Amino acid sequence: MTKSHPDLSDIVATIGRDMGAHLGGGKVADYIPALARVDPRRFGMAVIGCDGQTAETGDAWMPFSIQSISKVFTLTMALERLGDDLWKRVGREPSGSRFNSIVQLEHEQGIPRNPFINAGAIVVTDALLAGRPPAEGVAEIRDFMRRRADTETLDVDPEVVSSEAATGFRNQSLASFMRGFGNLHSPVDEVLEVYFNQCAVRITCRQLARAGLFLANAGKDPINGDVVTTSKRARRIAAVMMTCGHYDASGEFAFHVGLPGKSGVGGGILAIVPGKAAVAVWSPGLDEAGTSYVGAMALKRLAAATRWSVF
Amino acid sequence: MTKSHPDLSDIVATIGRDMGAHLGGGKVADYIPALARVDPRRFGMAVIGCDGQTAETGDAWMPFSIQSISKVFTLTMALERLGDDLWKRVGREPSGSRFNSIVQLEHEQGIPRNPFINAGAIVVTDALLAGRPPAEGVAEIRDFMRRRADTETLDVDPEVVSSEAATGFRNQSLASFMRGFGNLHSPVDEVLEVYFNQCAVRITCRQLARAGLFLANAGKDPINGDVVTTSKRARRIAAVMMTCGHYDASGEFAFHVGLPGKSGVGGGILAIVPGKAAVAVWSPGLDEAGTSYVGAMALKRLAAATRWSVF
Amino acid sequence: MTKSHPDLSDIVATIGRDMGAHLGGGKVADYIPALARVDPRRFGMAVIGCDGQTAETGDAWMPFSIQSISKVFTLTMALERLGDDLWKRVGREPSGSRFNSIVQLEHEQGIPRNPFINAGAIVVTDALLAGRPPAEGVAEIRDFMRRRADTETLDVDPEVVSSEAATGFRNQSLASFMRGFGNLHSPVDEVLEVYFNQCAVRITCRQLARAGLFLANAGKDPINGDVVTTSKRARRIAAVMMTCGHYDASGEFAFHVGLPGKSGVGGGILAIVPGKAAVAVWSPGLDEAGTSYVGAMALKRLAAATRWSVF
């Protein structure tokens, strides 16, 4: 990487400086206190190449709430556990709707459009749980995340979990709805317990980029050699990230950034550069679609400067 | 291209042979006679590299009706004419709906989700027409297509035009609807005259791949040196093809093929391999989403064999 | 009527006075000039009993544009011409949507929910036209209206017709959409020519109440003895007026007034008091659902004072 992009560190540093003028843009998620009180002016970015080289800027080592970016990892885990049978329970088409819409579920018999809208991610978590006790599912996801991020310290924020459980009416509604169609096998409360935990993992940009690196490297972790998934499956997960990773703003992200990505309401974004690198950015202010405002801007700059767009 | 893929001709030839077992699959479009009477067992494929090398199989030199693939070319033309102002009149998000759905238009004030669903393409054609007489618009599009395909023989099938005009009630409905919202400037009949003509262009796989090559080469035609559009715009058009090129099956195409593409109800598909090549396939039988059944299968094989997926 | 309601003239006169404080309320339709320039402070009301007695107040003799109230009369005519076969082409359920929504049509294969939303009324007009030249349909409707209103002077406002034709993109869209589903037999332009003419009839409250009287009298005109329709059919038309007569505000009208009614964007409302009377009110200002604001208020007062609610 360093040879073809000798200036990557410079590019990242420049982006870090340029973002200074935009800090505080967007609107911090405020539906739970633990998210609402995050400093809106934070910004971090970390890039890790398939060759292990890294570049960082800003708050790249400050933990934030992973939220929906966790869906990429549970999808990988569920596909490894169930294989392509998972696709009988969730589609892989853009929904054209907001992250928590229930309309399409009613028209399509409880089968969510894709694994990255909330309904789809809840099904994926249910599939991964496979009837086991919630604590077992939570531990498995946490351990997988730790292994991928190459850290033992990564953990769940219990305050976020309990806040989500107390206010997550829409997710309860989605889960009950799908259970009514037989597309949720464990009880609603148990699936949501796992789901709220996976979303409450605290992670840094540095760890997140590291955790996603296998998707840039044909399913194999280039640092420790773990074969996380097959090459074909890694490409397909990236394809779903491209078409569905940002809810009803996925087209915009593909248009402006041109990389498979997944955003979270905590302000993080994971982007994959196939064959080259994984990138994580974080800044808490969100645009209307729920994607980090400054984070997306930084990725757009990065893609332009590196010519990493896949198109 | 030939060096990194010394066996491309072999790969294409093998795909041609393998498709023999699937010919006749899918369902030929039958809403107008000119399409309905096409032999369902036809199959052609043509690949043209940015270096000018080619590989072909089957009916690669037999003309077919370009239909919705024309939307890629009119989008390019309209962007060159209007610049990014075009995006005020049409979005770039997957619609999650069928190619001719009107539901979203009602909910979103007559602004179509993207330029590749019918409503969006009609707006693009109206923008390109810019109030001029329809004949002028038709000639401009035909001449652009001829230049891109490097042939003077490419022409419109008048029977298809008149059939479309006689049966195109849904397109008339979409156009009238948008005109009611002020998002169509020319009269409905004039815009549709141009639209029906652009869809009725007869083209071969060989010509179609040639015509799309600028999108694989950063906006510049690598054969004759024409700068068709900017590098940035070419990438963005490819991004919209990836997320929206196949209506409510765009996710499937990205998942299985991993290339920006655009399908037409005539059975053709244009796929772009950024930096490498353009590919055209044709086989008249369609799947439920209106994409060539054998054509998509051939592209899936090609992407697997060449590792050309962008992911 | 006078015996059971000796004070009807007093009630109507009082309502006329009381409405004085509300004149100018609501918003006059302004999508065509001929409607927009009507004085917003006009108000008229006319009641005609099945015994022929009348009571009036305000501008009861001033003509206004009948608009959608014409749908009641074309429905009657079409039912007489086609019988219950008409119901294969249009439903009789409230739509839950605005008067010009197209969403439900897409979900239900081009069959409109009821004959009083625009799509349904266009189908009814097409059924009534039955392939004949538009002028014949226009003349038939006008003659029927004249006979019902007991006047030779009632006529179409040509300015309104031409304005509607020039701006009626939504109705063109609805008609084209249904023609695409085979639920419109005459060409779109011909059906809309008749439809725009029927909506442009100029009528007074006095004439309108007279014209609707057969619906209050079991299908028979109590004044001249004409059997306009059967008793059963008259009751059923009234039932559809109750559940569907005011688009997505039909429930409100039933709740507050308790009578079958039909409103028009010209500010008129026809209400039926089964077995007793027909009532017409007119005041140009409309509420959000497109019903006359002062007119509905007057009907609410009338129903309260006379205890004419059917409930």
Add this chain to the structure above:
Amino acid sequence: MTKSHPDLSDIVATIGRDMGAHLGGGKVADYIPALARVDPRRFGMAVIGCDGQTAETGDAWMPFSIQSISKVFTLTMALERLGDDLWKRVGREPSGSRFNSIVQLEHEQGIPRNPFINAGAIVVTDALLAGRPPAEGVAEIRDFMRRRADTETLDVDPEVVSSEAATGFRNQSLASFMRGFGNLHSPVDEVLEVYFNQCAVRITCRQLARAGLFLANAGKDPINGDVVTTSKRARRIAAVMMTCGHYDASGEFAFHVGLPGKSGVGGGILAIVPGKAAVAVWSPGLDEAGTSYVGAMALKRLAAATRWSVF
């Protein structure tokens, strides 16, 4: 009543005989065992006049599950408790959708269209509960029903309650969804406990007609003199029954029967004849919209024979 309808007993007896040929028509609700095992060939009808006279046929004294007909009584109770403020939390428009649709809720911010679809009835129950313990709400509803039906024996079927609780995922989804919008004040489980209990009341046709009589008599129970609600409110409840009492088949019921009514999935229907009588029918087989097939047929006959249609 007997004077104006000396033959009411004959009419009812004839209907009872005629229905014999249709018994077993429709499809018995089978989503819970307690409903599924009801004999599909049962049919009962009871009419009670405002003068206290009665006419019955068939299984008029056999108890069945009241199900959604309970919504009429909880609406009355909640209106008495909260007054018109209730209408801030639930509309009174036909929804145009099935009884358990969630689509409209998403588009309209958690405010259900009317109190007779499930979502609306759940809000009404929540409003009636007003934060009290569920047992208190259940007892209040049961006591109200007993008083109205003039019987101490009327009670809840515990098997139905527990089956509903175990399978009521859709209702849980609706309730969670509305709680997410702040339109449910008590916890979802508590509201649904009351709701499932109110739907599980076992009642006979004889009792149900008796219980609904106040709605035919301007809000006052004509037998025991209880003023249940005001005259105005009774008429308005009847109006909502007319426009919304049968979900997306309310228009059909108004068209064919012409009376305010409310159906339940247990096969019962309550119909109100304003100023004259209350009618209850029961037969377990349902049509596609969830209304008793034979029951609706019997009411259609009754309305035709008695000329009781309000239109």
